[in-house]
Amino acid sequence: MEVAKASRRIPLTLAIVGSSLLLALVVERVEVVFGFTGAAASTALSFGLPAAIDLRLGRAAALRERAGSWALLLVGSGLGAVSLANHARDVYLEASAAAPVVEWQRQLVELGKNANMSRRHP
Numbered sequence: 001m002e003v004a005k006a007s008r009r010i011p012l013t014l015a016i017v018g019s020s021l022l023l024a025l026v027v028e029r030v031e032v033v034f035g036f037t038g039a040a041a042s043t044a045l046s047f048g049l050p051a052a053i054d055l056r057l058g059r060a061a062a063l064r065e066r067a068g069s070w071a072l073l074l075v076g077s078g079l080g081a082v083s084l085a086n087h088a089r090d091v092y093l094e095a096s097a098a099a100p101v102v103e104w105q106r107q108l109v110e111l112g113k114n115a116n117m118s119r120r121h122p
Contacts (some may be wrong), residue, residue, distance in 0.1 A: 031099050040084060042075075042083070048073055048076045048077065051070070051076065
């Protein structure tokens with residue numbers, strides 16, 4: 001029985017750690033990673049975990065109580081998806097707003113290099 005539990009936990013642990021590592025390697029700014037982690041974890045801890053625990057432990061509970069737990073779990077999942085989508089939209093909008101500024105800075109650097117080259121070589 002204990003081996004079966006460990007065999008289920010190992011792939012889940014590897015998936016969580018692997019996805020975190022991949023995200024950390026791909027994303028340059030840590031606040032983006034923290035934002036996605038917070039968006040996912042806050043709704044899971046607030047809505048999903050209490051409902052899942054109640055459903056797991058309350059086997060003999062009335063159907064009405066179980067329906068409330070299922071509703072809380074579904075609402076929490078929906079809010080988690082909205083929260084993740086909202087953070088992804090914010091990151092995208094921030095990146096797209098910064099792109100023209102980065103291009104403008106690159107052009108200024110190129111102009112400065114060209115101006116310095118023309119001064120050195122008459």
